[in-house]
Amino acid sequence: MKIKFVGTSSGKASLNRFHSSLLLSFENYNLLVDAGDGISRALLVNEINFNLIDGIIFSHLHPDHFSGLPALIVQMKMMNRKEPLDIFTHQSLKDVCEDFLVRTYLIPEKMKFEIRYRTFEDDELVNISKDFSLIARQNSHLVELEKYKVNHPSISLYSASLFFETERKKIIYTSDISSVGDLFLFKEITSDVFISEATHLQSSILIEALGKIEAEKIYLTHYSDEDFQLINEILATLPSSLKNNIIIAADGLSLEIRL
């Protein structure tokens, strides 16, 4: 299993880093996790061939996680893609995703490759490929928008934290969250790699809570340039056992998790 941090920035655009995105590679399958604004350029910079991506999953529809999708599919088209592309999506987001792509003129009858929507329910075990699966659990990231549903009943407030599993390895990605409780959505699982966003909780509260997470290594992503300094300062005050366990990921960081 390989994990590549394609981007590590928060929703705030950065001159130095791309919005948060991961590429998970297991055996012959490459899964892109989140495809926000600028994802095509982020992949180019990371020397990842667009057409080697077999599937894409987005955690929620905020633009830093989703809005790069049509542009990326256009790149795939221009590179003469023939192989189908899997899009993993919660069932409540499938129609809006499909409609968004069609309205950007990615019309299925016109395409030379198939987009296969693979929808899932909350907490359902989803097989990505042989011996590679995921479970999405709804977190509280979008709960504060509930009050707007009165005027906009069609919006889905589904935002997922994700658990990926291969035969031997377990990876948790919080994606964007809103509460300390969201860090523990998969609390029954001890992961090999725990990847947490670092924007929506106050840095000191986040680091303290991460001290209670059972994982071999913890990586932080989705942080602004301003937060980087502050997080570093907090990490410097920790006992070395904990400090050595929490790593601030950089764009392009690649981890090989050995079986």
Ligand SMILES: [Zn+2]
């Ligand atoms: Zn975000």
